Amino acid sequence: xxxxxxxxxxxxxxxxxxxxxxxxxxxxxxxxxxxxxxxxxxxxxxxxxxxxxxxxxxxxxxxxxxxxxxxxxxxxxxxxxxxxxxxxxxxxxxxxxxxxxxxxxxxxxxxxxxxxxxxxxxxxxxxxxxxxxxxxxxxxxxxxxxxxxxxxxxxxxxxxxxxxxxxxxxxxxxxxxxxxxxxxxxxxxxxxxxxxxxxxxxxx
DNA sequence: GAGTAGATCCTCT
DNA sequence: GAGGATCTACTCA
Numbered sequence: 001x002x003x004x005x006x007x008x009x010x011x012x013x014x015x016x017x018x019x020x021x022x023x024x025x026x027x028x029x030x031x032x033x034x035x036x037x038x039x040x041x042x043x044x045x046x047x048x049x050x051x052x053x054x055x056x057x058x059x060x061x062x063x064x065x066x067x068x069x070x071x072x073x074x075x076x077x078x079x080x081x082x083x084x085x086x087x088x089x090x091x092x093x094x095x096x097x098x099x100x101x102x103x104x105x106x107x108x109x110x111x112x113x114x115x116x117x118x119x120x121x122x123x124x125x126x127x128x129x130x131x132x133x134x135x136x137x138x139x140x141x142x143x144x145x146x147x148x149x150x151x152x153x154x155x156x157x158x159x160x161x162x163x164x165x166x167x168x169x170x171x172x173x174x175x176x177x178x179x180x181x182x183x184x185x186x187x188x189x190x191x192x193x194x195x196x197x198x199x200x201x202x203x204x
Numbered sequence: 205g206a207g208t209a210g211a212t213c214c215t216c217t
Numbered sequence: 218g219a220g221g222a223t224c225t226a227c228t229c230a
Contacts, residue, residue, distance in 0.1 A: 046222075048222075054220085056223065057222080064215075064216065065215075065216085066215060066216080068216085069226090080214085080215090080222090081213070081214055081215085082214095082221060082222065082223060083213080083214095083220090083221060083223055083224085084209080084212035084213030084214065084221090084225050085211070085212060085213080085223070086212080086222095087223075087225070088222060088223080090222085097214065101222095103222060105222090128224095131224090132223065132224065133222075133223075134223050135223095135224080136223060143212090166219095170205095175222075176222080177221095177222055177223065181222090
């Protein structure tokens with residue numbers, strides 16, 4: 001019997017964002033929108049290590065209206081609009097004034113698949129349903145208005161059902177879409193499940 | 205199959 | 218006024 005447990009605040013409020021990112025793999029992201037529950041297992045994510053990370057919105061301690069949520073205590077959602085089209089969902093980690101965050105890049109659909117198909121206007125499930133961070137948010141119905149939401153609220157939360165991927169299936173690589181970050185773009189801050197069809201980027 | 209351009213709008217300078 | 222933690226479709230081969 002599987003027991004669903006929401007991740008504790010202690011989980012988010014640790015210092016090592018890379019470790020948290022790796023441990024997020026296999027966890028469930030659950031969204032409860034309009035009384036409809038959709039959820040998916042995290043199979044890919046990227047760590048953004050705050051002020052020292054050129055690829056982060058908070059690089060150099062930059063603090064703006066948009067990214068201020070990153071400076072809050074861990075355990076909040078940070079959602080923002082990219083390219084005017086895509087809502088990207090992040091998990092804020094660490095403690096107050098340390099702007100660490102983890103971008104959820106893709107999920108393996110678990111619950112509410114029909115609802116996800118409806119939202120993304122797809123006919124059947126395939127590996128494009130939730131491929132890439134833009135589609136993850138779309139499928140789960142997450143929008144910028146959800147930024148700052150506690151990840152222990154009813155609307156959006158992460159949970160652990162005891163499932164774990166074998167260590168040998170967990171791989172890391174440079175992050176995607178952050179070429180502008182110079183040398184920091186090469187940091188192996190992306191974690192994913194090798195061989196999972198829902199991982200974005202190149203197949204296999 | 206691989207590579208590239210266009211979409212589209214909010215946020216920061 | 219410029220540009221972005223992206224995605225899709227279209228071209229060419």
